[in-house]
Amino acid sequence: MSDPEKIDGKATSVSVSDALPVERRSREGSLVSVRHADDALLAELGYKSEFRREFSLLETIAFAFSIMGVVASVSSTYSFPLVSGGHVGMVFGWLIPCLFVMTVAASMAELASSMPTSAGLYYFSAKLAPPKYAALASWITGWANITGQVTLVCSIDFTCAQMITTALNVGSDGNVVLGNGPTYGILLAILFTHGFLCSAATGILARINLFYVVVTKPHAMTLVGTTIAAIISLLVASGDQRVSTKTAFTDFENNSGWSNNGWAFLLAFTAPMWTLTGYDSAAHIAEETAGAARAAPIAILVSAFGTASLGWLLFIAASFASASVPDLLTTDLPLPMGQLFLTVLGKHGMLAIWSFIIVVQYVTGAAQVVDASRVVFAFARDNALPGSRWWKRINGYTQTPVNGVWLVVVLAGICGVLGFSEAALTSLAGSAVIGLYTSYVTPIFLRITSGRDKLVPGPFSLGKWYMPIGIVAVSWVSFITVLLLFPPEAHPAADEMNYAVVIVMAVFLFASISWIFSARKWFTGPITTVEKNVQEKESSIGIDS
Template sequence: MKPSASNTDKIHSNPISPVISQVHVDDLGISSILSNKHVTLNIDHEVDKDEALILAMGYKQEFKREFSLWSVFAVSFSVLGLLPSIAACFDYQQLVIGMSPIPWIIAVIFVTSVALSLAEVASAFPVASGTPYAVSRLAPPKYQSFLTWITCWSNWMCQITASPSVNYSGACMMLALRSYNDPSYTPTNGEIYALTLGIQIVHGIISSLPTGWLAKFNSAGTTCNILFLFIVFVMILAGNNRQELNPDIEGLTKFNVNAISWSLYNQTEWPTGIAMLMSFLGVIWAMSGYDSPFHLSEECSNAAVAAPKAIVLTSTVGGLIGFLFMIAIAYTVVDIDLIAQDPQGLGQPFVTYLAQIMNGKLVIAATALTIISSFFMGCSCMLAASRVTFAYSRDGMFPGSRWWKQVLPLTQTPVNAVWINLFLGQLFLLLMFAGDVAIGAIFSVGGIAGFVSFTMPTLLKITYARDKFVPGPWSLGKWSSPIGFVSVAFVAVMIPILCFPYVRGADLNPEEMNWTALVFFGPLLLATIWFVVDAHKWYVGPKSNLDEYIEYSDQDELEGIDGKVEHVTSNEKS
C-alpha cells in the first residue's frame, strides 16, 4: 500500500515498522472520534475483534482483557454492595419515610430505566471513559467540548466519592460493633477518620494489582456479598426474637401486620409525597454502581455485549434482591423512633435495628458479615474510580494528567490513578469533622453526580442526536426513546429533590442545611469557570493516542477483508 501524501512527514520522522494488521475505521459501522475521516490504522501486530474495536474508538489496547461477563458483573454487583448499602442508607430511607418497601420498588423502576438507557450507550461506545465519550459523539458541535467537560467532571465526582463514603460507613459499623460490646466506648471523629484511611490504603494496594488478580478478587468478593446477603436475610427472619427483647411493648407479634409493614411514616417537615422522593436517596445510593462495567470495557472481552448485559443484570437483580430485603426489614422492625433516638449510642441505625430484633451473638454476626461485604464493596469502588481517572487523564482533563494516565508496566494497571483518588477521597472525608449532615453530603453528591453523567448521553440521544445515534449490538430497539424519556424525566425531578434539607422554616440552620448543593455544584461551578477562562482553548474532549498508526486515505483506497480487519505481512507493505 502506497503511503498517502498527508503521512509523508510522519514516515520520515518515525521508524518504519512492519504492518501486520490494518483496521479500516469507517467499515466497522461505529461512531467514534476517528469515524467518517477515512482513517486506516496500520498496526504492527495482529489484532482481534476486541482490540480492533477499541482501536477504532481511537485508543490503544493498554489493558489485558481478562474480565468476562461474570467478572464484570462481579465488580458491578460488588460496587452495588446491597447489604452494606442498605445498612449505610438507613438514615436516608427508613428514617425519612418509615419502614415501607414501597419507596424502594418505585425508585428501582426508575433507576432501572436509567440503567437500561446507559446500557444501550455502553454498547455503542465501549470505552473506559464511559459517558463523556458518548456525549462527545452525540452533542451539537458548538457545545461538544463544554458538555463533555461537564459530564467528565460530574462522573469523576461520582466515582471519587464512592469509595470514601463506603469505607466511612464500614468504619462506622466496625466502631459501632465495639460500642455494642462496650457501652462505655464512643468513637471520636479522629478514630473514624483514621480507620477509614487504613481501609482506603488496603484497597489502594489491592486496586494496584494486575487485572487477572483483580478479576479473581472481585469474583470472590461478589460470591461473599451474595452469600452474606442471603445469610443476613435468613438471620433477620429466622433469628427474629423481638417479642422477648421488647417485653414492654404490649401486643407485639413476631412479625408486623401488613397495615404497619407497608405504611408510610413521614419524619420530615415536608409533605409525604416530597418526603417519599427524598427517601429515594437511599435507593439511588444503594443501587449506584451499575455503571462500573462501562468503565471496565477495555478490560473485558466482547465488551460491546458483555458491558451492557452486566449493567442490566446489576440493576435488575440488585433491585429485586434489595426489594426482598426491604420487605424483611419492614415486617420485623420494632420502633423507627427508637432507632432514630439511638439509645445505645451506636451511631449506626442498622445495627440499632438489628439489636431490636436479635440476640447479641446474632447482632454481632450479622454486623460482621455486613462489614466484610462493605470491605469488598469499597475495593470495587476504588477500582472503578481509578479507571475513570485514567481515562480522563488520557484525554488531558486534569492537572498532572501525564502522571495519572500512566500504566505501570509491571502490573499493567493505572497505579498512579489509584493513589491520587485515595488522596482526594481522604480530603472529602474531612467533612465528617463538620458534622453528620455535612458528611452525608457525599452520599447525595454520588447520587446527583452519577445521574448527571448517566443521563447526559441519553438526553442527547433522544433529542439532538436521535437521527445520528448508531446503536451497538445490544440495543433497546423501539423502546429506546420511551425509556430514555422516562430516565431523563426522573433525573430532572430528583436532582433538586436530593438537595432539599430535611427541615425547613425556622428549624433550618447551618447545621441542618443540605450541603449537597455546595459540595457538588461548588466544584462544578469552578470547573465551568475554568472551562470558560482557559480550558476551552485546549480541551476538545476525547483524544486519540494512535498518531503513529493513523493513515488518512480517500475512501476508494480503503480495502479490507469483510470490511473489518485486514492482516498483511511486512512484505506486502510498500
C-alpha cells in the same frame, strides 16, 4: 486499518470490520480472538489498547454488582426511610426509584454496547453532541462523573468505618464509643489499604471480584448469600415482635421535621439512589474486558436489576422486623440497622452477620476505587485534568493507573472531613448521586436529541424504545437532582446542613471557570491515541461522524 496479530506462530493482518460483533462484522476473512476483536474496535473508537483484557463476563457482572454491595448499602442507608416514612418509606421509598433507575441503566447499556471504552460517559456525550458543542458536553460529563466517583468512594468507606465503630460498640457492650475523630481515622486507614489493593494488576483485581461473587453469591449469579441470610434472620428471628403485613406495607411515620408528608416521603429516595450507583463501572473497565461490547451492557442490566430486587426484599424484611421506628431512630449506634440486628438477633447473632456486612462494604469500596481510578485515567488520557501527564500513566509492572488510584484515595480522604458533620452521609450520598446521575443522563439526553441518528447500535440495542425510555430517564434524573440538594430536616443548623450543594457547586464553578478562561481554547474532547487512515470517517463503528 489493520493490526498484525500472530496466530499459530504466523503473522496475519485483520481488518477492523472482521473484528467487530456479528451485527457489524464482515463475514469475509479469518476470525480472530475475542481480545483482538475488542482491541480492533477500540482502535476504531480512537484509543490504543493499554490494559490487559482479563475481566470475563462473570467477573464484569461481579465487579458492577460488588460496587453496589446491596446488603451493606441497605444497612448504610436504612436511616433515610426510617426518618422519611417509616414502613412505607422502607418498602415503597425503595421500589419507586428503582423502577425509574432501570430506564437509566437500559439507556446506558445501549451506549456502552455501541462504544465500549473506559472513557465511557464523557466519550458518549462527545460523540452524540452537535460538533460545535462536543467538547463542552464531554467536559461537563467528565467532571460530573469524577465528582460522583470520588464522593462515592468516600461515602462507601465512611459507612464502612461507621460499621466498624458500630461493631466495637456492640462487642464492648457500649463501653467503646468512638466519636467523629476516630471514625475519620478508620476511614483514612480503609482508604489507605484500598489504595494498595487497587494498585494491583488487572488479573488480580478480576480474581478478587470473582472471589467476592463465590463468597456472597453461592448460587452462581442469582442469590447473594449475605443478603439472603440477613433477610431470613430478620423475618424468622423477629418472631412475635414482627409487625403485621398491613403495618409493614402501609404504616407511615414522618420523623423528618418537614411538615409535608409527601415531601418527607420523597426524601426516602436517597437510599436506593445512593445504592444504585456505580453500574456504569462495567463501561469504565471495558478496555479490561473480553467481549466488552456484549459483556458491558449485560453487566449493567444484571447488576442494576439484581441489586434493586434484592434490596427491596431486604427492606421488606426490615420493615416486618422494625417493631418500633422511634426506638431505632434514638439508638446510640452510628447506624440504625445495627440496632435492628441487635434487637432481633441479640449481641452474638448481630456481630456474626455484621462482620459479613463489613466485609461486603470493604470489598464494595475497593471496587469503587478501581472504577474511579479508571475514570481519572480516561479523562486524564484526554488531557482534561490538572496534572494529566501524571494521572494517565500506566505502571509498567502492574499495567494499571497506580497514580490515578492514589489521586482518588487522597481526594476521598479530603471529602471525608464532612464526617464531622451530623448530616455527613446525606451530604456525601447526595453529592455522589448528583454527580454520577448528571454524568449518566447527559449522554442519554443527547441520544434522544442531537444524537438520534448518530448511534450505530452494538450487540445490545433498545430499538425504537430508546426514545420513550430516554425521556423517562432524563425526566427522573432532573427531578431527583433537585430533591437531593435539600437537607434531611427543615431549618437545619450548620452541622445538619446538606453539604452536597457545596461540593457540587464548588466543582461546577471550578470546571466552568476553567472552561471559560482556558479549557475551551485547547480541550477538544476525546483525543485519538492510535493512527487512523483517511477512510476511517467512512466506517460505521459505534458512531457515524
